[in-house]
Amino acid sequence: MSQIQVKTPLKSQNLSDILIEAIVSGDISAGSKISEPELARRYGVSRGPLREAILTLQGIGLVERLPHVGARVVELNKQQLLDIYAIREALEGMACRQAALAMSQSDIDQLEALLNHHQDYLQQNEGQRYFEQDGDFDFHYRIIQASANKHLIGLLCDELYHLLRMYRRQASNHISRPNRALNEHRAIWQALADRDADLAEILMRRHIGRARKLIEQQVDAQAFTSSKGEK
Template sequence: MNSKISPEPETRLDTKSQSLTKTLIEAIVNGEIGSGSKISEPELAKQYQVSRGPLREAIMRLMGLGLVERIPHVGARVISLNVDKLFELYTVREALEGMAARLAASNMADSEIEYLEQLLERHLGHIEEVDGASYFHQYGDFDFHYLVIKGSKNEQLISLLCDELYHLLRMYRYQSPQSESRSVIALNEHKQILFAIRNRDGELAELLMRRHISASQKLITNSL
């Protein structure tokens, strides 16, 4: 007799929804589903071969991440990239990531700092081997900013920057034109921030991170 217990329907629904959410996040971030485009449940259900239940759950999660908005009398749409939203987002990002860098200088373990040094060496090789603009497409454990935020050890900052705002920031970074020269400059700025963190200079780390993000914001603004 088979003693294995089948997952409850709610569990299966949630698993499908989580998987679909990840797929839709990447499609929106990389522009496969264009900014400002209307979300059609029948079309997406057919495209991804899912039922409407998991799809609606996924759309709700996307709304929570700021990637989709519901407009009265129109319905759900992917957010449109614009200068006003970018300015608001990067103003918050500059302040919070500056704070994260300052905390990381005090709280990151030596092993985490060593990993960041190795990561930036890998990033240099990536820039040299491929189109440098793709340097801005790094995410998760390959994203310098993500790891600095994690290194702050502040759960509120991590929740805000690595969960709630993270993919919206990725969307702007991914879909805004970037030059290869800017990727080299950005890498050098990352090295300077890491130097301050390694030397446990929180004040300098915060200053450099804020300058770095401000420069990125101006560049993206000019490209929109």
């Protein structure tokens, strides 16, 4: 006798995770209006859990609600991006300093293994982007978590993390420095392994500062290209 399979309804937290990945990947594009009926049909959910999930996305900055428009996916401009990177440069530098003092030897070893995994990934996937690593596979995420500072973790891994993931994924076609990024990550790892908190902070700030300058150059170049096309 065959059993009837009942589809388990998505909980709002699971739905939030699904929507986050859809936005970060570009499946739901930046600046697009959030249509509750369309999303409810797509994911087979009722409006209640969907609204809870959308509120969660508003809380982490991926969705904004505008007068006469409603909810839509955020679309970062140049100044917003630079502001986020300025915050990130300061806070991740601080997190790296604290991680140098708080990490166990096991944490250090696991972080080195992660970098070896990243190197293998780059060698086996020529042309792929290093920026696509996320969560526990993200070097920065692991260091922030290792800082053991709940406030830094909340700010960098909850409030800003997915905005940065979204932009990094979108920008990966224009910004590519995977080997240099990996080398910089290895230098940061060595400072952490040496328990050199001062150097770890300096190297992390310098690493993110370089990324910020690349973003600024990219945005300016795109604006210049667009202005030429309008003439």
